[in-house]
Amino acid sequence: MAYNGLTMAAVRRELEEVLIGARVEKISQPHDFTIVFNFRTQKSIYRLLCSAHTQYARVHLTKANYANPLTAPPFCMLLRKHLQGARLQSIRQDGLERILTFVFRAYDEFGTVTEKYLLCEIMGKHSNLILTRPLNEEMIILGSIKKVDAGMSRYRVVLPGEIYVAPPAQNKLDLFTLNEDNLAAALAQHAEKKPELALVNAVAGISKDLASQLIQEVSGQEIVHPLEILRPLTIKLRELAERSNSGRLNPCILKHPAQKPRFFLHQDHSGSLQCFSTVNEALDAYFTLLERKQRENQLLQQLRQIVQTSLNRLQKRLQLQQKELQEMENADQYKLWGELLTASLYLLRPGMTSAQVPNYYDEEVKMTEIPLNPALSPQANAQLYFKKYRKLHDGKKFLLKRLQNTQTEIHYLDTLLFTIEQADAGELEEIREEMELSGLIRKQKSRRKKEKPSQPxxxxxxxxxxxxxxxxxxxxxxxxxxxxxxxxxxxxxxxxxxxxxxxxxxxxxxxxxxxxxxxxxxxxxxxxxxxxxxxxxxxxxxxxxxxxxxxxxxxxxxxxxxxxxxxxxxxxxxxxx
Known part of the structure; x- marks a missing residue:
């Protein structure tokens, strides 16, 4: 996870430099679990993104523009009621816990100055955004972007009117006070765990990705248990803490066309990485790429499923048409029977259920048995077989045309499926447009600005x-x-x-x-x-x-x-x- 406690601390320090004293000018909720604040200062306007998304929970400044729903969701309306026009007084973080508390100075409906707190809990699937007000030594919940009742959690309830209870403390070693001895003691409690998990469980503010990066840097790209590299790892962690405290981090992201981007809070050797002057800028670029990649994957899966469903339907149709064609091969037999009956009318009598007639097309002129309808005359039986022949013969021509069309459609969908598998983002949009024109999917009523066509x-x-x-x-x-x-x-x-x-x-x-x-x-x-x-x-x-x-x-x-x-x-x- 890119957004660990150390990342949050770096974000907090950068936010304090630009947002303290700023006024909340606008609040919007572009997605289910994402809030965007527009803060106005004397010099500029900043957009702060706070997300409780299950996979992409985070807090950082953003330059991205988000489309908002026509009707604001309830939590957005609640925030507007309490925080519109409020000024940000302070930003708090307890150690390296992943909870960021924004303290606002606001006015209630009676014009009385009040304090309101927005708590951003960045904890994976348990992430939440909670608005509270102070009451004596406690905080009363005014609302949250996710509601948690007693049936969902035995530890705490997150509902309006309830007293706010913080998530359980991690009780890990403080990165800013660690030394070789207390790090060894903390790691010893997790000696049986995987190297990166041992470090994550021992030291606060460290994520699994950051732990793996630190261990590899110290051990020379090998994954070994932290206890085996205790001294150099301690030095590395203290250097990281010092850089974080002094704001000298070097945040970077690694882009890859076929994989998810990667975020590095600090990277000494940037190589092909894209590095940024602030952690907020790096996070904004990283999550923008990540969400874009997710949208691309969702579109790819959607288009693939639509084509595959149509392909399955056509393949079943083809099987039925081939079976029907096989049955139509009897057409020539009906024609033969009609001709043989016509040539042998002198041998037939009314009321017969079958007849043995000579087959003049056979070299040995063997006798052929032909079923007859006893209710019809011999001549009518012959005409009945000619009629069946004409029906099947004419139907066969139409069926062959339909079968050819089905095979052509299958070939087209096979090609379409192939292009979907190898397409990039811009090409996927072009394929979507092609599928709209082909009638495979409905046309979108509104479409974002058309991009320049992709090139071969x-x-x-x-x-x-x-x-x-x-x-x-x-x-x-x-x-x-x-x-x-x-x-x-x-x-x-x-x-x-x-x-x-x-x-x-x-x-x-x-x-x-x-x-x-x-x-x-x-x-x-x-x-x-x-x-x-x-x-x-x-x-x-x-x-x-x-x-x-x-x-x-x-x-x-x-x-x-x-x-x-x-x-x-x-x-x-x-x-x-």
Whole structure:
């Protein structure tokens, strides 16, 4: 967890420098468990975010703009009633406990000066924001963003009118007073636990991530028990405490396109990390990235589920159509029976239930038994079989067309599912728009400002020739049908979903063709295979059928190469964009 007691202490010191004496100008609640305060000082306006989110609970200044609901939730209305126009007097934290108390000087409805306290308890799934007022030596709860009754907690109740009871104290070693002896004694009580958990349970203000970082820095990237590195670890912890006290922390975040960002309260060797001048700025950037990543994952899961559900439905439809087609194979038999009955009418008598007639199409002219309806004449029985034949024959033509349409839709959804799996945030939004146009999902009534369209990936072949790779259906269609010259070369994995690859050259060398084919294999559903078939042809031989879905094409005059996809790590070094 990025937001530990030490982080909170650093945030508190930075907030005290800019917010003490500031007036609450605006209060909003953009999400279920998040409150944003606008504080006005003589020099500026600051936005303070307080969140009791189960995963992302925290308190820090923010520059992000949040959309607010049309109707303010009850807790937001309560805060406006008691804190609108109030001034912040002080910010308190008991040691390194993860409870930040904001003390406000406010006026009640009678114009009397009162004190109000907003307690921000940052404790994972138990996080809460609680508004209280003083009563003698205690605090009375006015309201909270999460209500906790006796059935939910045996330790304390968090309801309006109840006396505020603080969460149980951690009773850990104070980071600012520790030494080698008391650290050894505290760690000895947790000798059986994992190294990082032993340190977390021994020292206040330390999170699991920070504990792992400190142990690795001291032990040389190895995870060993803190008791084995007691002296250097003590020095490291005291240095951290001193840096925190003096405001000389170096907060950083590590970004990764395929993973969650990481937050470091202090990092001596920044490397590729992005570092910030204040802890508040670092936290704001970190949680903005984290929440954006969560939204991307939610959108990816949502789109994937919609496509997979449609795909499952179409595959069931295909099975039924194939079964129906199999039954229609009897059509030729009905035609044969009608012809044989017509040729043998002289052998038939009214009221017969079956007839043995010679099969003139058989080399040996064997006898064939044909079921008859005794209520019909021999001629009517023959016509009945011709009628069944025509019905099945005509139905078969329509069924084959429907079956072909179903297979085309399945191929499109397979391609769509593939593009969803490899898309980034901007591309996911484009895929959502494509799905709206295709009728897979409803159109959104309101949409945020449209961003610049994403662009295909760009590579240079060993011969210095430009190669472009589409990453979704919109890019594929734009790349192949609009941007590429008719003499350029087009590549695609054979019979599987994958990206369109364009070689911007009319006569590419074999090395460039092989290089582009490896890219086509890499950006395809066959990317984990060792020997992948890739078709290539000139763009002039690639066509989009009338009414086809985005990115769906047919091609001819092609040849096939067999290649092994690129290693993912090498691929990152090759890409120019």
């Amino acid at each position: 990936l760009h590579f240079l072949s060993p011969d210095g020739i430009d190669i472009y790779v589409g990453k979704n259906n919109r890019q594929n269609e734009q790349l192949t049908l609009k941007n590429a010259h008719s003499s350029h070369y087009w590549l695609h994995v054979k019979d599987l979903p994958g990206s369109h690859v364009i070689i911007k050259n009319s006569d590419p060398p074999e090395t460039t063709l092989l290089y582009a084919a490896k890219l086509a294999a890499t950006f395809s559903k066959a990317r984990n295979s060792a020997n992948v078939a890739v078709d290539y042809t000139q763009v002039k031989h690639v066509k989009k059928p009338k009414g086809a879905k985005p990115g769906m094409v047919i091609y001819d005059h092609h040849k096939t190469l067999f290649v092994t996809p690129f290693d993912p790590e090498k691929l990152q070094q090759l890409s120019l964009q």
